Amino acid sequence: MSGAAVSNREQRVLEIIETTRAKRPKLKDERVTMAHGAGGKATQTLIEGLLVPAFDSDALAELADAGTIELATGSGDAVGICLTTDSFVVRPLRFPGGSIGELAVNGTVNDLAAAGAKAVAISVALLLEEGLETEALRAEVEAIATAAAAAEVEVVTGDTKVVERGHGDGIYVSTSGIGARDPRAELSPAGLRVGDRVLVSRTIGEHGTAIMLARGELGLEAEIESDTRSLWPVADALLESAGAGLRCMRDATRGGVASALNELARASGISISVRESEVPVLAEVAAACELLGIDPMYVANEGVMVAVVEPESSDEALVALRSVEGCEAAAELGEVRAEPPGMVLVETAFGGRRVMDLLAGDPLPRIC
Amino acid sequence: MSGAAVSNREQRVLEIIETTRAKRPKLKDERVTMAHGAGGKATQTLIEGLLVPAFDSDALAELADAGTIELATGSGDAVGICLTTDSFVVRPLRFPGGSIGELAVNGTVNDLAAAGAKAVAISVALLLEEGLETEALRAEVEAIATAAAAAEVEVVTGDTKVVERGHGDGIYVSTSGIGARDPRAELSPAGLRVGDRVLVSRTIGEHGTAIMLARGELGLEAEIESDTRSLWPVADALLESAGAGLRCMRDATRGGVASALNELARASGISISVRESEVPVLAEVAAACELLGIDPMYVANEGVMVAVVEPESSDEALVALRSVEGCEAAAELGEVRAEPPGMVLVETAFGGRRVMDLLAGDPLPRIC
Numbered sequence: 001m002s003g004a005a006v007s008n009r010e011q012r013v014l015e016i017i018e019t020t021r022a023k024r025p026k027l028k029d030e031r032v033t034m035a036h037g038a039g040g041k042a043t044q045t046l047i048e049g050l051l052v053p054a055f056d057s058d059a060l061a062e063l064a065d066a067g068t069i070e071l072a073t074g075s076g077d078a079v080g081i082c083l084t085t086d087s088f089v090v091r092p093l094r095f096p097g098g099s100i101g102e103l104a105v106n107g108t109v110n111d112l113a114a115a116g117a118k119a120v121a122i123s124v125a126l127l128l129e130e131g132l133e134t135e136a137l138r139a140e141v142e143a144i145a146t147a148a149a150a151a152e153v154e155v156v157t158g159d160t161k162v163v164e165r166g167h168g169d170g171i172y173v174s175t176s177g178i179g180a181r182d183p184r185a186e187l188s189p190a191g192l193r194v195g196d197r198v199l200v201s202r203t204i205g206e207h208g209t210a211i212m213l214a215r216g217e218l219g220l221e222a223e224i225e226s227d228t229r230s231l232w233p234v235a236d237a238l239l240e241s242a243g244a245g246l247r248c249m250r251d252a253t254r255g256g257v258a259s260a261l262n263e264l265a266r267a268s269g270i271s272i273s274v275r276e277s278e279v280p281v282l283a284e285v286a287a288a289c290e291l292l293g294i295d296p297m298y299v300a301n302e303g304v305m306v307a308v309v310e311p312e313s314s315d316e317a318l319v320a321l322r323s324v325e326g327c328e329a330a331a332e333l334g335e336v337r338a339e340p341p342g343m344v345l346v347e348t349a350f351g352g353r354r355v356m357d358l359l360a361g362d363p364l365p366r367i368c
Numbered sequence: 369m370s371g372a373a374v375s376n377r378e379q380r381v382l383e384i385i386e387t388t389r390a391k392r393p394k395l396k397d398e399r400v401t402m403a404h405g406a407g408g409k410a411t412q413t414l415i416e417g418l419l420v421p422a423f424d425s426d427a428l429a430e431l432a433d434a435g436t437i438e439l440a441t442g443s444g445d446a447v448g449i450c451l452t453t454d455s456f457v458v459r460p461l462r463f464p465g466g467s468i469g470e471l472a473v474n475g476t477v478n479d480l481a482a483a484g485a486k487a488v489a490i491s492v493a494l495l496l497e498e499g500l501e502t503e504a505l506r507a508e509v510e511a512i513a514t515a516a517a518a519a520e521v522e523v524v525t526g527d528t529k530v531v532e533r534g535h536g537d538g539i540y541v542s543t544s545g546i547g548a549r550d551p552r553a554e555l556s557p558a559g560l561r562v563g564d565r566v567l568v569s570r571t572i573g574e575h576g577t578a579i580m581l582a583r584g585e586l587g588l589e590a591e592i593e594s595d596t597r598s599l600w601p602v603a604d605a606l607l608e609s610a611g612a613g614l615r616c617m618r619d620a621t622r623g624g625v626a627s628a629l630n631e632l633a634r635a636s637g638i639s640i641s642v643r644e645s646e647v648p649v650l651a652e653v654a655a656a657c658e659l660l661g662i663d664p665m666y667v668a669n670e671g672v673m674v675a676v677v678e679p680e681s682s683d684e685a686l687v688a689l690r691s692v693e694g695c696e697a698a699a700e701l702g703e704v705r706a707e708p709p710g711m712v713l714v715e716t717a718f719g720g721r722r723v724m725d726l727l728a729g730d731p732l733p734r735i736c
Contacts, residue, residue: 027506031499032496032499032501032502032505033530034532035530037528037529037530037531050506050509054512054513055512055513055522057523057524060522060523060525060526064525066525067489067491069489069546071447071488071489081439081546083489083490083491083544083546085491085492085493085525087495088529089495089531120437121439121451123435123451125455125542127455128405130400130401130402132399132400133398133399134395134397134398134399134400135398137400138418144422144423154428154435154437156427156435156437156451157435157451158419158423158428159453159542160405160411160419161405161457162400162401162402164402169531174527176491178437178449178451365532
C-alpha cells in the first residue's frame with residue numbers, strides 16, 4: 001500500500017465499512033456502559049438509535065453542538081436563538097490548566113461559538129454529593145464566575161441539588177447557554193463541498209492528556225495543561241475572515257478531532273482526508289498518547305475548534321485564526337473529497353492511508 | 369393568643385426573627401448536607417451566601433424561577449428571553465402519576481411559565497450510571513418526549529454523560545428551557561403591594577406525598593398521584609384575566625407553597641398572611657402529612673402555581689384559574705400585609721397565628 005492510490009483490497013474494506021455505517025444505528029445493549037458516554041460509536045448509537053427518533057426534532061436531528069430555534073418576539077418578528085447544554089463529570093475536579101467549573105462555562109460557550117453564536121447568558125445546575133467540602137464548592141463557584149467574566153457571559157439562573165454520599169462524586173455541573181445567531185453565520189454540518197479545507201485552531205489533545213496525567217495513571221512527568229478557554233474569539237475571527245465561505249465549525253471535545261470530522265463527513269455525505277503530518281501536536285502530548293496507546297486525534301480538547309471553509313477563503317481564514325491569542329499553531333490539516341462518503345481517511349506520514357473511524361470503547365472516561 | 373391581634377410577647381418573637389432574617393445569610397457549614405438541596409433555609413444560605421455574590425448578576429439576584437435577558441437581534445432590536453434550568457434526582461425514578469423524565473420537562477416548562485414565558489425549546493442532559501438497564505432509559509426518554517409534546521415544546525439539543533457504577537443513581541436529568549417573555553406579563557417578585565391577594569392553582573402537597581408513599585416509608589396505603597403537569601395553561605389564564613394586575617407567579621416545587629411565599633415576602637419586603645382554612649389539601653395528603661409530621665404547605669408540588677394579584681383582579685383571576693383543567697380547586701388563600709416585613713404568617717383554623725418560616729432541614733430528600 002503506497003501513495004494515494006487505493007488498492008482492490010483496501011477498496012473492499014472501505015465498501016464493507018461504508019455499508020455498515022450507512023445503516024441507522026440500533027441500540028442493542030441491555031445496559032448502559034461507560035462507552036455510551038465517551039463520544040464515540042456507542043454514544044452515536046445511543047443518540048441516533050434512541051434519542052433522535054424519540055424526540056423527533058429537526059433541530060436535534062442536525063446533531064449540531066447547539067439547537068437553533070426561530071423564536072417569535074412580542075412584536076411579531078422572529079429571532080434565531082441558539083440553545084445548548086452540557087454536563088461535566090470530570091475527575092479530578094481540578095487539574096493543570098483548569099477545573100470542572102471553568103470547563104462547564106467554556107464548554108457551553110464553545111458549543112454556542114461553534115453554532116455561530118456568542119453566548120450571552122448561561123445557567124448553572126450544580127449536583128452536589130453530601131459531604132463535599134464547602135471550600136471545594138466555593139473554589140468551583142469562583143472558577144465559574146471567573147470563566148464567565150472572561151467569556152463575557154452572565155450567569156442568569158441556576159439550580160442546586162444534593163444527593164446522598166455514594167450517589168455522586170463531589171460535584172457534577174450542567175450548564176446551558178443561549179446566544180443569538182450571528183448574522184455573518186451561514187453554517188450547516190450538511191453543507192460541506194468537495195474541495196473545502198479543514199482547519200484546526202491550535203495544537204490538539206492537551207486537555208485529555210492533562211487529565212490522564214493528573215490522575216497519575218501514566219507515571220509520566222510532563223507539564224501539560226488543559227487547553228480550556230472560550231472559543232468565541234476563534235469563531236469571530238473565522239466568521240469575519242471567511243464569512244459565508246465558512247461552512248461549519250465544531251468544538252472538538254469528547255472523542256477529539258477525529259469524532260468531530262466523522263460527524264461532519266456523515267452529515268454531509270462526503271469524505272474528509274486528513275494529512276497526518278499537518279496535525280499540530282505537542283511532543284509531550286504525542287509521547288503521552290503513545291504510552292496510552294491512543295491517537296491524539298481521539299483525545300478530548302476543551303479549546304480547539306475544527307472549521308471547514310471553502311477553498312477560496314482558507315488562506316485568509318488561517319491567517320485570521322493564527323492572529324487569535326493561543327492559536328499561533330493553527331493549521332490546515334486536510335480537505336473534503338467525494339469518496340468514500342461519510343468517512344474520514346488519514347494519509348499517514350509514511351505514505352499510507354487508513355480509516356479514522358469513531359472510537360469504539362472508552363479509553364479516557366470522565367474526561368469532561 | 370387569640371384572633372388577629374398580636375400580643376407583646378408575639379411581637380417580640382417576630383422582631384427577633386425579623387432582625388435575624390434581614391441579615392444576608394452566610395454559608396458557614398464546612399460540608400454540603402442534604403439540607404442544602406432541600407429548598408429551605410440551607411438552600412437559601414447557599415444561594416444568597418455563595419452563588420449570588422460570586423456570579424454578580426442582576427438577573428440571578430432576582431432569585432426568580434428563570435433569568436430574563438434582553439437579547440440583541442441581528443436587526444438591532446432586543447427581545448426578552450427567559451432561560452431556566454433544573455436538575456432532577458428524584459427517587460424512585462417512576463412513581464404514581466409520573467416519572468423523572470416527565471418531571472424534568474414539566475419542571476422547566478413551569479419555571480418559564482412562572483416567569484411569564486411559554487417554553488418553546490428545551491435541552492435535556494442525561495447523567496447515567498453505568499449498568500443502568502437500557503429499558504429504564506428508554507422509558508424515561510419516551511416520558512420526556514410525551515411530556516414535551518403535551519407542553520408543546522421541542523427538545524432541540526442534549527447531552528449524555530455516563531459515570532461509573534456507584535457514582536450516580538440510575539438517571540439524573542438536567543433540563544433547561546427558553547421562551548420569549550409574554551407581552552402581557554409585567555411580573556416582579558419585588559412588586560407585591562399591601563392588599564394584593566394570594567391565589568393557589570389547585571390542591572397542594574400531592575407530588576411530595578406520592579413520592580414518600582412510593583418509597584414505602586410510611587406504611588400508608590393511599591392512592592395519591594403526583595400532580596406533575598405543564599403550568600403554562602395556568603399562567604396563560606392568569607395573564608389573560610389579570611393582565612398587568614398579575615404581580616408575580618411562582619411554581620411551588622421544593623419547599624412547597626410555604627417556601628414560595630417566603631421568597632416573595634422577602635423580595636417585596638412585605639408580609640403575607642395565609643388563612644389555613646382556605647388552603648386546598650386532599651384528605652389523603654393531609655393524613656399522610658400528619659404521619660410524616662410535616663405541614664403540607666412545605667411539601668413539594670410539580671403542578672401548583674402560586675400567584676399574587678392586585679385586589680381588583682382577584683375574583684376574575686380565580687374564575688379563570690378554576691376554568692383550567694385540573695384547577696377546579698383553585699383558591700384564594702391569603703393576602704399581602706405590611707407587617708412584619710419579609711415574613712409569612714398563618715392564621716390557623718383555631719384563631720391563632722404563627723410564623724411559617726423556611727424549612728430548616730430536609731424532611732423529604734430527593735423529591736424532584
